Amino acid sequence: MNKQTIQTEFETRYGKPTLLVRSPGRVNLIGEHTDYNLGFVLPAAVDKEIIFALSPSSDKQSHFHALDLNETLDFDTQNFQKSEKTWANYGLGVIDQLQQLGHQVPAFSCVFGGNIPQGAGMSSSAALECGLAVGLNELFNLGIDRVDLVKLSQKAENEFVGMNCGIMDQFASVFGKDRHALKLDCRSLEYEYYPADISEYKLVLFNSAVKHSLVDSEYNVRRSQCEEGVALLQKLGENVASLRDATLPMLEKYQSHFDEVVYHRCAYIVKENQRVLDACQALANQDLATFGQKLYESQHGMQYEYEITVPETEFLVDQTRDEPAVLGGRQMGGGFGGCIINLIEEAEIDRIANQLAQTYKEKFNLDLEVYIADIVNGTEIMIDD
Template identity: 50%
Template sequence: MLTTEINIVEGIKDKYAAKFGPETLDTARIFRSPGRINLIGEHTDYNNGFVLPASVDKAVYFIVSPREDNQVILYAADLDETYSFTLDDLSKPAQSWAHYQIGIVDQLHKNGYKIGGFQTTFGGNVPVGAGLSSSAALECCLLFALNEIFELGLDRFSIVKMSQKAENEYVGVQCGIMDQFASAFGKEESVIRLDCRSLEYQYFPFPMQDYLLVLCDTSVKHSLASSEYNTRRLECEKGTAILKKYNPAIESLRDASPELVEAHKDELGEVVYRRCKFMTEEIERVQVACDLLVDGNLADFGKKMYETHDGLQHEYEVSCPELDFLVDQTRGNGSVLGARMMGGGFGGCTINLVENSAVDDFEESMKKAYLDQYHIDLPCYRVKITDGTGEIK
């Protein structure tokens, strides 16, 4: 464990002991689940394409011990808030932070798994709202912990699917499977190419001796995000329906090619054409990017990141002025190999591939430029690619 991680874990242990009594630490176990980034492959998940995520060294930690009764006590250390419920009453509380944990217990019930009561203290350093998917880390961590403590026999894949369903069904967010998958299946200095149709996956090397990934958080979230997300899905479905007339095998844009899109540009109409152009190119771009990683060619991989951003900005139209400004600041900076917006869009972070030796200067210049332009202090997070969900012995 790194010093930062030790400090976080010790802090949560102290809060656990203060809440439940130091003697209960004897039966408690500690679990960790990381946040995630996505290097390339944005909005491709709901088009059955490929994504390229990785788990990072910003994580959620749970200290859990079983109880003799059927009560569950959740203590959110970072919020200093407690919520208690019994296993036979999983109704939704007003405290929305507890929905993720109750959703996990709800999934276990629905799938016929029996657990006893438990008490837990949790916290961590995944920045909320920055697009690192703290919710998926929470879900995977608690389900992994309960699986171990109550010896349920779930494999990692089942943990991922049940965590996603907890968010879909109990929390009410229709997320894809990428976030939970990356959190649970992460591997140090590797990215995961996940096929969102078959759920087959493969690891590709992402060596980080000479480069660091730096996230620059716009600290803005434009209200367009959820409505535009649904609109993009519909536009992609409309494009799929038109292209299917020319090839009945096409079930989603995963099955189409940029050439086919180009051939039917007029029929698609200007907007749907641009959406389909970006999507078919982005699905191909993930494949090319993986070949570049096999060759150890990070310089050209970085160029692919810029291509993704340009497509998201001009063709898919899910960027925003703040994101574009941050990416533009990096163009022509020799110490930055690539940069792009990350996530659903209209706010959140840019992800930047920066030479190790230049990271301090990079952050300083980005913070100054953003403050001058928008009068907002720019949070920057340095991340390394780490292993996925597990127990800390």
């Protein structure tokens, strides 16, 4: 779905667009489940994106047209409710948040479409929210800064859609930088870029095609186990507001006081935060071998301490461990399936992907989807050619 296709569809329906916006999906290189523990994450915006064409409406109604689905929602920006069209609620939530902040949102028309794979964990929802937020901010001169656009996009998903996501996805979508990873401090929202110009290597995602329904319930369980660990440390006299403040020596000192499972959950988070910092240092040193090793260490922690992997993703990661052209890999996302992210020598991608697809099919009778991701800039207004 390219810019020209979106523009042509808009012209057919609503006339010439005033504005074109592109908003990317993201991958999280390392730092899983650290966000709600107020720790560090290392995402990057990637070249799978949604493109929007926007203009003030020529009538009193607003119009959303999702080109990929060939579905339209016509609505009144001053009086709307949650839609039965799930995709529309991500956009309606943005309008709702803008209005809660006191901004007037006149009627507008919008056509959007993109190439972010559904269910691959690249956060098409954040791309939709952020692209529309940046677009409406520009279209109607609302004067909202980019950090606040990120926050309202997250709140749109939390409050209107009803998904209790952290802020990483929206932040990466807006603040991504070409050929750089973005280290985000989820407590202060301070961020820093690290060079990820990985030249002869590529980020490759293998989609396991498995998504267990456990993910939402188990996410909440993990979150409460982390909170239980913090409460115990506080009770024992430690000055910690979240697991971000905990250290491994601190956990080890009180290990006998912990439930064994809660201890392992907390240990994973503390170690994963450090892995993010180590991975950033490796990128700064252009040490891709160490960076890749951190991915494998993260996988080990997710498998044996946080227990959010599944046999399918474990198999996919294990198949790459003895492959010299693969520097590292791990399951990406909330857990219990989804994609594994790998750092693979570009010249060897086809061979490895074909080999892995064959062995995966033989083992699980599942087809393997492969995505190659390049790191790009975040959400931006597109220059009209």
